[in-house]
Amino acid sequence: MIMKLVVIIVLLGIVGAALSQSTAMDLFTGFLPVSLTEGTLTTKVLVSFAALIGTYLLLSWFLSPIYFGRSLLSVNKELKNPESYKKKMDEYSKLFDEKKEGLDEAKIEERNKEYMPMVNTFYDLVTDVYEWAWGESFHFGPRHRRETLPQSLARHEHFMAHTLGLRPVMRVADVGCGIGGPMREIARFSGATIVGINNNGYQINRATQHNKTAGLDHITEFVKTDFLHIPVKDGEFDAAYAIEATCHAPDKVVSYREIMRIIKPGGLFGCYEWVMTDKYDPTNKEHNKHKHDIEEGDALGDIPHWKVVNDAVKEAGLELIEYRDLGVPTPQNPVGWWVGFSPSFSLSGFKLTKPGRLMTYVFVVLIELLHIAPKGTSKMHRTLIRAADGLNAGGSKQIFSPCFYFKARKPLNAK
Numbered sequence: 001m002i003m004k005l006v007v008i009i010v011l012l013g014i015v016g017a018a019l020s021q022s023t024a025m026d027l028f029t030g031f032l033p034v035s036l037t038e039g040t041l042t043t044k045v046l047v048s049f050a051a052l053i054g055t056y057l058l059l060s061w062f063l064s065p066i067y068f069g070r071s072l073l074s075v076n077k078e079l080k081n082p083e084s085y086k087k088k089m090d091e092y093s094k095l096f097d098e099k100k101e102g103l104d105e106a107k108i109e110e111r112n113k114e115y116m117p118m119v120n121t122f123y124d125l126v127t128d129v130y131e132w133a134w135g136e137s138f139h140f141g142p143r144h145r146r147e148t149l150p151q152s153l154a155r156h157e158h159f160m161a162h163t164l165g166l167r168p169v170m171r172v173a174d175v176g177c178g179i180g181g182p183m184r185e186i187a188r189f190s191g192a193t194i195v196g197i198n199n200n201g202y203q204i205n206r207a208t209q210h211n212k213t214a215g216l217d218h219i220t221e222f223v224k225t226d227f228l229h230i231p232v233k234d235g236e237f238d239a240a241y242a243i244e245a246t247c248h249a250p251d252k253v254v255s256y257r258e259i260m261r262i263i264k265p266g267g268l269f270g271c272y273e274w275v276m277t278d279k280y281d282p283t284n285k286e287h288n289k290h291k292h293d294i295e296e297g298d299a300l301g302d303i304p305h306w307k308v309v310n311d312a313v314k315e316a317g318l319e320l321i322e323y324r325d326l327g328v329p330t331p332q333n334p335v336g337w338w339v340g341f342s343p344s345f346s347l348s349g350f351k352l353t354k355p356g357r358l359m360t361y362v363f364v365v366l367i368e369l370l371h372i373a374p375k376g377t378s379k380m381h382r383t384l385i386r387a388a389d390g391l392n393a394g395g396s397k398q399i400f401s402p403c404f405y406f407k408a409r410k411p412l413n414a415k
């Protein structure tokens, strides 16, 4: 659509220039294949304007893969040392074997054992790229046709606050809080005090800065820890939520049980979990490739079927109140959560098309060779592209969802 608009504007610019025989805009549009001398002032202004917009859009479209490649340069300060970047990238990628067909149980076990260094390394490497490309909230959500991505993500966060009945007097745990996008939105929306739990120091620093800038540091706090072992007393919180974070837990039962421990009896826990759906066929090679791409591109051990998640909630001792997959498009939310990863000849989708990928790749290899980017950057590009491919295929085939919602309660008689 945008591409068509670009072409029409550029063509209009050229045709208009030819008709008006203007030289006024030669200043801006030296590329026009016409030499022009006459035309009314209005025509000259309009034509110049159209040609400028056309040129701008065309350049943005053409340069978007390079812009994407450049964004990979934005890595956290602690990793400015090129050697540490490459080392981290190598450590990370050895936990995945893309050539192995079907489910690779041995690698899944290794990743589950190494979950904490794997997740920390991953977020050390990608946090700034994510923030640049996606924003301050590192999750997906259902989306209306007339909604922007940030609006839809905020609405998804408001839904969580609303369903848990969060209010100003409450103290609430945000389990796996990222750089605090949801925490800030939910603190503003509900007035509750939100305590972010995260084991990634770089993300906590980033979140702390953002909270200060947003004037929310008086109702936001952090605990830097593994969410499987949270160093707070039983029943510390009125409620807890986890937004696309417990997907990284190697054992769902253990992680839900720990979350249950830190909330008061009768308190609610809301979660957006990553799951395989009923359309996923574990004997289908393509399905398993998409699943593996998502796991590799997003630092996951294994993505469970949604029924496994529900069973884990109950096994942990929580009362399951409600659950549904919010990732399935509906008449109110027809825009699939995966559209941002679909290759297309639009401004945003071009970098994911074959020529777009090639351009980014060549650019990244070049800056790596010139020592502008640390070694390992091209490997990171491949990992991110694999994630995009897996999410796009998993979403459009509806075999995978990152928006499986459930709400559970800690029983009143639990300790």
Ligand SMILES: C[S@@+](CC[C@H](N)C(=O)[O-])C[C@H]1O[C@@H](n2cnc3c(N)ncnc32)[C@H](O)[C@@H]1O
Pocket: 116, 119, 123, 136, 137, 138, 139, 175, 176, 177, 178, 179, 180, 181, 182, 197, 198, 199, 200, 203, 225, 226, 227, 228, 242, 243, 244, 245, 246, 248, 249
């Ligand atoms: C996909 S991000 C989601 C972040 C945040 N909920 C959001 O929506 O913006 C997953 C987060 O979980 C955190 N995380 C993953 N495993 C963890 C663990 N075992 N302990 C603490 N935090 C963890 C990561 O550091 C990251 O911040």
